[in-house]
Amino acid sequence: MKKDHKEKIGVFICYCGGNISDYVEVEKVAKVVENEPGVQLVKTTMFTCSDSAQVEIIEKIIENDLDGMVVASCSPKLHLLTFRDVAKRAGLNQYNYVHANIREQCSWAHSDRTDDATDKAVRIIRAAISKVRMSQSLQPIEIEAKNVAAVIGAGISGMRSAIELADQGSQVYLIEKDHFVGGRTAQWGHLFPTNEEGKNLVERLYKQIKERDDITLFTGAEVESLNGNIGNFELGVKITPRYVFGKCDDDFLDQVLKACPLEVEDEFNFGLTKRKAIYKNYREAYPESPVIDMELCNKCGACQKICDGKIDLDQEVEHITFNAGAILLNTGFDPYEPEEGEFGYKTVDNVITLQQFRRLLDMSNGTLEYKGKKIRDIAYIYCVGSRQPDGDNKHCSRYCCTSAIQSALNVKNKYPEVRNFHITRGIRTYGKQETCFTDSSRQGDIYLQFFEGAFPEVEKRGEQTKITVQDALTQNENIEVSADLVVLVTGMVQRKDQSVAEILKVPIGSDKFYNEVHTKLRPVETVIDGVFIAGACQSPKNVRGTMASTLAASAKANSLINSGKIELEPIIATVDTDLCEWCGKCDELCSYNAFEKVEADGKTVAKVNKALCKGCGACTPVCPSDAISIVGYSNEEIEGMIDAFVKDVRLIEDHQAKEAESAEGVTNNADKLANALPEMSKRILQSLESGSKAIPEIAAELKHPSEDVMYYLMSLRKYGFVKDTEEINEDEYYLYELKK
Amino acid sequence: MSILNPDFSVTLKKFGAFDTSMCYNCGNCTAICSLSDTDNSFPRNMIRASVLGLEDKIQRSLDPWNCYYCGECSSTCPREANPGELMMSLRRYLTAAYDWTGLSKKFYTSKIWELVAIVLLATVVLVLFLLYHGPMETTLTEQGGVKLNTFAPWKTIEIGDWIMAGFLSFFLLSNVFNMYRKVILKDKSVKVPLKLYFTELWKLIFHFATQWQFKKCSTEEENPDNKKKSVTYWIMHWLLMSGYVTLFVLIVGFLEWFQTDEIHNWWHPQRLLGYYATFGLTAGIIYFTAIRLKKNNEKSKFSHYTDWTFLILLFLTTISGILVHIFRINGMPNPTYYMYVFHLMVLFPMLMIEVPFSKWSHLAYRPFSIYFNSLKNAAKK
Amino acid sequence: MSDYQPRILVFSSEKISDPAIDLAGLLKKHYSPRVYNITLPCTSAVKPNWILKALHKGMDGVFIASDGTDCAFRSDCSALTNNSISKAQQVMKEEGIDLARVKMAALCSVCADPFVGHMKSFSETLSGLGSIKNETGQKDG
Helix, strand or coil: CCCCCCCCEEEEEECHHHCCCCCCCHHHHHHHHCCCCCEEEEEEECCCCCHHHHHHHHHHHHHHCCCEEEEEECCHHHHHHHHHHHHHHCCCCHHHEEEEECHHHHHCCCCCCHHHHHHHHHHHHHHHHHHHHCCCCCCCEEEECCCEEEEECCEHHHHHHHHHHHHCCCEEEEECCCCCCECCHHHCCECCCCCCEHHHHHHHHHHHHHHCCCEEEECCEEEEEEEEECCEEEEEEEECCCCECCCCCHHHHHHHHHHCCCEEECCCCCCCCEEECEECCCCCCCCCCCEECCCCCCCCCHHHHHCHHHECCCCCCEEEEEEECEEEECCCEEECCCCCCHHHCCCCCCEEEHHHHHHHHHHCECECEECCEECCEEEEEEEECCCCCCCCCCCCCCCHHHHHHHHHHHHHHHCCCCEEEEEECCCCCCHHHHHHHHHHHHCCCEEEECCCCCCCEEEEECCEEEEEEEEHHHCCEEEEEEECEEEEEECEEECCCCHHHHHHCCCECCCCCECCCECCCECCECCCCCEEECHHHCCCCCHHHHHHHHHHHHHHHHHHHCCCEEEECCCCEEECCCCCCCCCHHHHHCCCCCEEEEEECCEEEEEECCCCCCCCCCCHHHCCCCCEEECCCCHHHHHHHHHHHHCCCCCCCCHHHHHHHHHHCHHHHHHHHHHCCCHHHHHHHHHHCCCCEEHHHHHHHHCCCHHHHHHHHHHHHHCCCEEEEEEECCCCCEEEEECC | CEECCCCHHHHHHHCCCCCHHHCCCCCHHHHHCCCCCCCCCCCHHHHHHHHHCCHHHHHHCCHHHHCCCCCHHHHHCCCCCCHHHHHHHHHHHHHHHHCCCCHHHHHHHCHHHHHHHHHHHHHHHHHHHHHHCCCCCCCECCCCCECHHHHCCHHHHHHHHHHHHHHHHHHHHHHHHHHHHHHHHCCCCCCCCHHHHHHCHHHHHHHHHHCCHHHHCCCCCCCHHHHHHHHHHHHHHHHHHHHHHHHHHHHHHCHHHHCCCCCCCCCCHHHHHHHHHHHHHHHHHHHHHHHHHHCCCHHHCCCCHHHHHHHHHHHHHHHHHHHHHHHHHCCCHHHHHHHHHHHHHHHHHHHHHHHHHCHHHHHHHHHHHHHHHHHHHHHHC | CCCCCCCEEEEEECCCHHHHHHHHHHCCCCCCCCEEEEEECCHHHCCHHHHHHHHHCCCCEEEEEECHHHCCCCCCHHHHHHHHHHHHHHHHHHHCCCHHHEEEEECCCCCHHHHHHHHHHHHHHHHHHCCCHHHHCCCCC
């Protein structure tokens, strides 16, 4: 590949107000890199990111007709976009700018060895210069986008984001695998702190969905296939029919439920009850009409006899496809299912999970009973399936402490004679949820605490269930607790069925939850452009956290598709067709199906689909003929950088200057710093020459907003140009004066 | 292995404890306590034992006696779980637990039991006087004093004193032995060599005589105001205690010398000792009543009904004793006799109930706890 | 030889291990200043040839700070990176270069301490091995 080397490069080196210049001799660095090939000008600044410095850079680029730019300052994580914008404003292609990180990876990391830090800064900047010399001008890839969003999962997260997207003007397809909406929240009973029931939240959201024309809800719908890419995905969906039409009243429901002869364990109640082949998850479940479980149904026709017009047992499964610009994944979680024998689960008859207990409590009426026995003492064992030292689930599930304690409050409220014993690994009712812990203490709940490595044991002795805990709060004494019911406070894990993630090619983390691009900075985007994740499928979340993430994902998705056009980073793989001899290894390896086999100039070669390639580069080492490279990371560029790193550095040492410097000491250094000050700082210093002043006074004098003045004044103060007088003026503003 | 017993906190509430379930085990109480150290760390562990209902652990522990209730734990507690008052309640609970007769528990948990016992014992005194009192001589001695020894000869009264002292010693010492059994004998982790019982004995006597631990209670740097209060408390407590001991010794050991018809000069040791003791008791009663009423001190914020019973009985004993003295030296025979009977009617139940079974038993448990504690600590080393 | 200050080339990934190296600096955790970093979109893009070139050009060691299972692109990224390293090591073996001069470890985006630890131990290993030039026969300069 031929490249025109850039010959008019501008290098801008930042003092970062001392953060760099205290450890790196910036002026010396500037002197050395001036002589690098291709460098036309080198400039040092106090704060490269300041507005005035940005304007200055733009002027320099235009004035000197620069064709490349290196900014050597802090980490590109902070200011890459800032300087790309500077380049754009100066008419320079943003990809002809390379960032050199001489703060986090040089001045700060080597603040203990300033000579070496200076040496390293030279090398880092040289590598950046070498890279920018070979850089190409690139344009972002622009593609069309449909303002349609597919939301997968109609729990409260999916429903909420569907509403949000519709409000922002997108058309929404809401796809739910179950026949009823509401997901896990519908199962959850009373929620902290309002005590509102989960099913009420579901009802409110469902009614809003029904009001909107631009949301289409599919229930019994499963994603089968995905084609296309961001802006225009094509989703294939399989729809299982309900076999029941229209709404039905309670009377009809009671009759058909009675008539149906077939029974199966009710998953909605976690196996605590049975349901019929025709069923609703719960009486008020939405959509209103019941559904027939065709896997169970033997078509006996008993229900049809009650109302033939409403039931058609011969309805068929449908396969449909539709297009969407963006996809939101809100598939939620599964409660952790303990292994047999884990804290007596399934081996001791009165051990149940928190989720089962919530259902049990929700359904109980008058007396609290389990398997026919009245319950007085309840022991809760926390962190079951979470924070496992040996198991797969290292995470904290975040919601279970609050949920278990709230259950304890609810059960005591409903049955005052009940006593709660919490066997915890430390309570994590973070934030406002702490109040439920206080309430529970106040109502007399007893807390014990164990540590990892000394897990409590549950066993049946005669008629009684005993739990032995090594209680960390009682000098690690072994305490025996008797309980009528043992509730395992089970956390959140990823859904067993991850087929949709596999179809969408969403990365799955080691904890099985779906991975975002960056945990903190880009928490709802995935590396698959146009696919977003929200709610508990990404990581354990409570309702509040779920709502926050789903609204973030909706906003991100909408901002992507609502303009009809999408810009993509051009940092993708390219194939050198001279070298490529189609072997298919790249295609085989690529997780994103970005390679196509094409005929070009009479030979078969690989071609990269620009919208599908993510630019990860995993394909580049596997190419036997080394024909693939990622834009900006070619062999030449990498080798150029290595060369720049190893090339000798000879710092220009002027003995006389050094002696003079040590004689004059600080003043000389201060003068140097003063010369590099931004214009604004110099004006502030001038203004202070006539005496001490407060920030508003200086601002008025310089006709600048006082927050700007404050910003510059504070850095002047930090670097010893001004000091505060410890006096205030009549408006109670601090006065500042020049430091002599 | 200990067994969780959530019912215990219900029992403990009757002894005055507040809702300790608010405790979240931060340990501030133990950190602030100036008497807690690595050998004896409290009160957090006692709160914990109370919440879980570990009765065995509590009965084996001396920690409640190590606490002198400066109240800094309660004022520091972020959850207002009142650890100081819990320790006080545990002392009441332990007093009941050491008592093998079970009477102590009845007195602490039932006002009716206590009232009936007082009335009963007072009646016994009254009946004995009705049956056996001497002639109510109205003529006066040459000095113009009442012939009290004719009405109630010191010899007869002394026999009664000795019988009473026998009862008191029997019950109190058997309870102390019970304490020793729970604390030392049942604790298999230490074996106390015989020699230590003698070398550590001085602590028992020293602390009985001085209540020195009060001086260590509360920290000057943290809370100078509270420290001052603690020192005042210690002085007043010592005054009251020394007055009581003086009188007790005079009555039980030297009644012939103390209960005379002859009116000595004011500087006679009999009168001076009597006045000192009366002064100590009166000052103490006024002080303790005042702080319990004012509630301006952590340790006096909460009063169990047994605290008031004790103060009232002590007050009535003291005031009636003073009146007997005044009536006698001023030659008022009948008031002297009636007041004397009343004095004994209060004194007898007070001693019989308070010393072995209730609040006053701490005169033995406090110093013995220090003694046992140092035995254990010395044995461990 | 223990005073020898080896030069290390680090390949890091833009989203995960590079932020960890940034964090080490932010926390003023010190490591050898002769550590140089090239950031790639994902470490699975490291070509075996780059590792060899770096050693030939005078880097005493190459450290690949891979993403491990945190990788946003693909979960098998470490395995792919490892393949490239193995290929490079085959050539190194033939050329008589010590295989310990290439090292890979997974770093999370906040793994500042592990990064500094790796740099320290890798520097020690490399200074034990001495200059790469002894093995590749380059002249100083």
